[in-house]
Amino acid sequence: MKKLVSILIPAYNAEKWIGETINSAINQVWPNKEIIIVDDGSKDDTYNIARQYESKNVKIIRQDNKGACSARNNAFALAQGEYIQWLDADDLLAPDKISRQLEYNNGHVEPNILLSSSFGTFYYSIKRAKFTAHGLWQNLSPIDYFLLKFNEGTWMSQSVWLVSRFISERAGPWNEKIIRDNDGEYFCRVVSMSKAITFVPDAKCYYRRGNASVSGNISVKAMESLFLSRCLCIQRLLLLEDSERTRSACVNFLKSLLKIIYQKRDNPNIHDIIMKMHVMAEQLGGFLNPPEFNLKYNFINYIFGKDIAVKFKDIKWRITIGTRKNVDKFYHIFN
DSSP states (O other), X not given: OOOOEEEEEEESSOTTTHHHHHHHHHXXXXXXXXXXXXXXXXXXXXXXXXXXXXXXXXXXXXXXXXXXXXXXXXXXXXXXXXXXXXXXXXOEEOTTHHXXXXXXXXXXXXXXXXXXXEEEEESSOGGXXXXXXXXXXXXXXXXXXXXXXXXXXXXXXXXXXXXEHHHHXXXXXXXXXXXXXXXHHXXXXXXXXXXXXXXXXXXXXXXEOOOOSGGGOOSHHHHHHHHHHHXXXXXXXXXXXXXXXXXXXXXXXXXXXXXXXXXXXXXXXHHHHHHHHHHHHHHTTOOOOOOOXXXXXXXHHHHHOHHHHHHXXXXXXXXXXXXXXXXXXXXXXXX
16 A cells, blocks of 8 residues: 555635645645645635535645644644645645655655655746756755755745655644744754655656745744744754854854845844844854845945835846746736
């Protein structure tokens, strides 16, 4: 009997995408699977659309709005699988994603080995998805994963991971206090509880970009959440190895956060976070400098000041993303 895989999908106001996402789970060629969708109190038609797919192997649960982490924990509490596939309600899996991972190495996969895959980013059409390899797209030890993630600022879509129940239970539940980068913090725990990461390049999944979601939240509460996530990830690495190289990587990890929150530095709460980051960097044997602009923004910064330069950079980013989404939507509709 092939191992049971639980595909767990938290959903909130995802009526545009949820059907496509559920179909990508149902269409997995791996035969022994269950799919659990937890609707987190959606205000749109997400729940009713999901109900159309309900069957013996597809369970639909509804809860009051408590956040994505709560929905994920609820789904895991109901899961029976030996392996867990996390899938956001707007992302997709290639039909053979799970089978390629579990059949890798002739199916000889130890429960303490964490499985990863390649992933492509897209807006509407997966035919136009971009697969951009980086340092995390390889077999790695947990330490090497942290060093690459912290030093290079690389990331993996949460859908790449196929996690054994053994590792999942050791890692513990999703942290419901974290509203931004909760997946970054959770999978740092998952990685730290594994023996090694096995990368299966032919296994693929798809991360949908450009949706308005909690990932774009720049509120004070969101910035506090990002800081908490960074602190917990740093703790995980130092528990694995407390050395000069890991402390240096932790300082670099803080520097990448400073670039995100610096634009709101005049807020007293954000200023407090920045001060805490400076103290932490010094304790780690490093220091933080104010983030620098690219050359093309230096002129704006020089003439109008850093705040205007930051706003200009944000506007340019929004226009670029909007244009890419519209082009991809046009292609998706007419092809």
